[in-house]
Amino acid sequence: MWRVARSAAASLRQSRRGLSTEIPGPCIVHKRGADILHDPWFNKDTGFPLTERDRLGLRGLLPPRVISFEHQYARFMESYRSLEKNTQGQHDNFVSLAKWRILNRLHDRNETLYYRVLIDNIKDFAPIIYTPTVGLVCQNYSGLFRRPRGMYFSAKDKGEMMSMIYNWPAQEVDMIVLTDGSRILGLGDLGVQGIGIPIGKLDMYVAAAGINPQRILPVMLDVGTNNQKLLEDRLYLGLRQPRLEGEEYLSIVDEFMEAVHARWPKAIVQFEDFQMKWAFETLERYRKRFCMFNDDIQGTAGVALAGLLGTVRAQGRPLTDFANQKIVVVGAGSAGLGVLKMALQAVSRMAGPEADPHFFLLDKNGLITKEREDTDPAAAPFAKTRAETEELGLSEGASLIEVVKKVKPHVLLGLSGVGGIFNEEVLKAMRESDSTKPAIFAMSNPTANAECTAFEAFKHAGEDIVFASGSPFADVNLGNGKIGHVNQANNMYLFPGIGLGALLSGARIITDGMLQAAAECLASYITEEEIQRGVLYPSIDSIRDITTEVGAAVLRAAVVEEVAEGHGDVGSRELSHMSKEETLQYVKDNMWYPVYSPLVHEK
Numbered sequence: 001m002w003r004v005a006r007s008a009a010a011s012l013r014q015s016r017r018g019l020s021t022e023i024p025g026p027c028i029v030h031k032r033g034a035d036i037l038h039d040p041w042f043n044k045d046t047g048f049p050l051t052e053r054d055r056l057g058l059r060g061l062l063p064p065r066v067i068s069f070e071h072q073y074a075r076f077m078e079s080y081r082s083l084e085k086n087t088q089g090q091h092d093n094f095v096s097l098a099k100w101r102i103l104n105r106l107h108d109r110n111e112t113l114y115y116r117v118l119i120d121n122i123k124d125f126a127p128i129i130y131t132p133t134v135g136l137v138c139q140n141y142s143g144l145f146r147r148p149r150g151m152y153f154s155a156k157d158k159g160e161m162m163s164m165i166y167n168w169p170a171q172e173v174d175m176i177v178l179t180d181g182s183r184i185l186g187l188g189d190l191g192v193q194g195i196g197i198p199i200g201k202l203d204m205y206v207a208a209a210g211i212n213p214q215r216i217l218p219v220m221l222d223v224g225t226n227n228q229k230l231l232e233d234r235l236y237l238g239l240r241q242p243r244l245e246g247e248e249y250l251s252i253v254d255e256f257m258e259a260v261h262a263r264w265p266k267a268i269v270q271f272e273d274f275q276m277k278w279a280f281e282t283l284e285r286y287r288k289r290f291c292m293f294n295d296d297i298q299g300t301a302g303v304a305l306a307g308l309l310g311t312v313r314a315q316g317r318p319l320t321d322f323a324n325q326k327i328v329v330v331g332a333g334s335a336g337l338g339v340l341k342m343a344l345q346a347v348s349r350m351a352g353p354e355a356d357p358h359f360f361l362l363d364k365n366g367l368i369t370k371e372r373e374d375t376d377p378a379a380a381p382f383a384k385t386r387a388e389t390e391e392l393g394l395s396e397g398a399s400l401i402e403v404v405k406k407v408k409p410h411v412l413l414g415l416s417g418v419g420g421i422f423n424e425e426v427l428k429a430m431r432e433s434d435s436t437k438p439a440i441f442a443m444s445n446p447t448a449n450a451e452c453t454a455f456e457a458f459k460h461a462g463e464d465i466v467f468a469s470g471s472p473f474a475d476v477n478l479g480n481g482k483i484g485h486v487n488q489a490n491n492m493y494l495f496p497g498i499g500l501g502a503l504l505s506g507a508r509i510i511t512d513g514m515l516q517a518a519a520e521c522l523a524s525y526i527t528e529e530e531i532q533r534g535v536l537y538p539s540i541d542s543i544r545d546i547t548t549e550v551g552a553a554v555l556r557a558a559v560v561e562e563v564a565e566g567h568g569d570v571g572s573r574e575l576s577h578m579s580k581e582e583t584l585q586y587v588k589d590n591m592w593y594p595v596y597s598p599l600v601h602e603k
């Protein structure tokens with residue numbers, strides 16, 4: 001099951017544009033008749049032309065009339081809109097799940113049509129296939145389960161993974177998103193039910209980065225769960241045992257990584273929603289050996305940094321002033337620490353290695369200082385000294401409200417997973433911020449776990465703030481014709497471009513330089529005029545353009561850092577001779593776009 005390799009770039013270019021005057025390249029299929037109708041990669045439903053029905057043994061298996069792609073698309077959108085209308089006034093979760101179901105049914109049946117409606121309506125559909133609804137889907141996975149998607153490797157498969165990996169039907173895989181389900185969004189340990197996250201992330205890869213859906217693989221590594229409720233749930237579909245720990249755990253991840261590498265040496269593996277201890281440990285363990293990254297640590301960091309640089313511009317200050325910004329980060333987990341680490345690198349670049357940034361880090365026990373005994377090594381560089389805290393009248397474990405009142409930060413950034421901790425008192429204290437445009441980033445997902453809502457932020461912290469949240473909120477009407485703009489600070493702005501750039505450069509590994517290039521590219525996307533309106537990130541409607549730019553920036557960084565080994569018939573020398581524009585064109589030409597390709601049967 002692979003698309004025919006003829007004049008790859010030209011054929012992809014055609015299919016990407018999807019112009020009716022251009023005929024998309026053919027697609028080889030190794031099955032016939034009903035097997036094709038039941039394969040969502042190839043199925044066109046009523047869209048099979050009569051000649052193709054003859055060629056593929058489909059005649060008589062479909063109603064006689066041929067319906068065009070455009071017509072099928074309109075029909076789907078009509079059913080979606082009627083569902084919206086018919087569920088008005090019903091409970092939000094009920095409506096969201098109903099929307100997810102109708103999209104999922106299309107996904108299971110006809111991927112070409114599914115991805116086209118997703119790409120064209122990404123702003124409406126991202127909240128369904130991605131955060132926040134994907135969280136609800138994971139929570140209800142056992143009940144929603146109809147058909148498997150992706151691969152499941154469990155602790156019981158130890159010793160078998162090298163052969164199991166060959167059970168995946170596609171010859172080639174470019175992008176893998178892997179989770180062990182241990183920290184799904186802010187919802188905690190959901191065990192095997194976390195598979196919804198890799199599926200949603202890979203949908204974004206197809207929609208935003210144009211990765212061919214026949215070359216993606218969502219993976220669940222089921223090493224058990226410590227979620228007692230799930231262990232006792234008779235419908236739970238994962239291993240009913242406590243999570244593996246220590247060497248036992250790592251040996252399972254090692255085996256999986258070796259198996260993937262053996263079959264698809266150039267596949268990129270994105271680690272997603274691993275609990276903190278394993279997120280950092282696996283990143284350090286594999287980042288020099290495999291082409292992989294941890295999205296929660298590295299993707300989130302780049303998106304946050306781009307937004308933080310935007311807040312400096314919003315204050316009318318030069319970017320180098322970033323070194324002087326007082327930033328309070330609430331949540332010292334994989335995401336919060338990833339953000340601070342990257343912010344520290346940025347400050348060092350701007351103000352030299354001796355720079356002393358004004359970062360404050362809190363976890364569930366309050367402000368982290370050097371006096372704390374069991375500080376995680378990753379958090380240690382951000383722990384405040386006694387002199388620093390005394391100067392401000394703070395002490396070890398100081399509460400969030402104390403810190404905000406004393407520090408008067410430019411930025412309050414939440415990655416705690418705790419809904420509502422930016423309460424009225426905290427938000428009101430932000431009115432005393434030393435910034436002319438105080439920034440509030442409530443980045444935790446899904447919506448109920450956001451540190452505050454957009455409405456609360458504008459209401460309590462004032463109209464001059466800039467606001468960003470991890471899950472989408474509607475813009476806030478401030479009265480007098482003014483609108484409080486809501487940004488979505490979500491790693492979806494970067495991970496597709498990081499994966500795409502790494503793939504098309506044939507990167508051996510993903511370096512800090514590539515990640516920095518991604519963040520800088522996103523930061524430079526926004527115009528001065530947008531910044532003045534409180535816009536820190538582009539609209540998700542332009543996610544495909546953004547991802548093209550980010551992908552090209554990552555690719556160029558891979559070349560500079562000498563890790564680009566080339567992709568397909570484009571070698572590393574060719575990549576290094578491409579101008580900026582040529583790189584961008586090369587990336588665009590290699591992005592898949594959903595159109596019905598003529599199917600050619602081959603035994």
Ligand SMILES: NC(=O)C1=CN([C@@H]2O[C@H](COP(=O)(O)OP(=O)(O)OC[C@H]3O[C@@H](n4cnc5c(N)ncnc54)[C@H](O)[C@@H]3O)[C@@H](O)[C@H]2O)C=CC1
Pocket residue numbers: 183184185186187275276295296300303330331332333334335336362363364365366415416417418421443444445446449469470471489490491492
């Ligand atoms: N917007 C985005 O792109 C992203 C958002 N996230 C979200 O960030 C959240 C955290 O993710 P991770 O860092 O991976 O989780 P984690 O579990 O590794 O870390 C959570 C941190 O929050 C701290 N915390 C818990 N309760 C607190 C409280 N009451 N006050 C202050 N700190 C508290 C914990 O001590 C811990 O340090 C999740 O909700 C996740 O959905 C994560 C990655 C990307």
Ligand SMILES: CC(=O)C(=O)O
Pocket residue numbers: 131184185186273295296444445470490491492
């Ligand atoms: C967005 C994301 O990766 C998270 O909330 O974990």
Ligand SMILES: [Mg+2]
Pocket residue numbers: 185272273295296
């Ligand atoms: Mg995540």
